[in-house]
Amino acid sequence: MRAVVQRVSEASVVVDGQVAGEIGRGFLVLVGVTHSDSEVEAAALARKIAGLRVFEDAAGKFNLALNEIGGAVLVVSQFTLYGDARKGRRPSFTAAARPEHAEPLIQRFVELLRGEGLPVQTGVFGAIMAVHLVNDGPVTLWLDTAE
DSSP states (O other), X not given: OEEEEEEEEEXXXXXXXXXXXXXXXXEEEEEEOBTTOOHHHHHHHHXXXXXXXXXXXXXXXXXXXXXXXXXXXXXXXXXXXXXXXXXXXXXXXXXXXXXXXXXXXXXXXXXXXXXTTOOEEEOOTXXXXXXXXXXXXXXXXEEETTO
């Protein structure tokens, strides 16, 4: 699984003119699934994100995790994280998992984040989404369970 984690002061996702999910301070997580991913990768990614210490303490150092600042997570599925644009001008998405594999795994990833005690909102799998965010910092991390 791959994730782009952005520290935000607020974020929301809109589908068909309706807010599907929104959070205040926390993480916007764009997440993609490849063919070989399983619950093992989902659990590892959820633990990693829940434990990321990228919020400042009183001394201004990255020492605090989401649960320590009362933060939340907005999870948005994004198969394009497995796009390969090394050849030509049109990306290939053959490394992205089919929806019947990816959707349940993303749902399980969300459950695992909630199991870490985090409030989680989501986009709508497979929908055209408008994602709004205020990137805080900016702080943006790329996570890949294969690395």
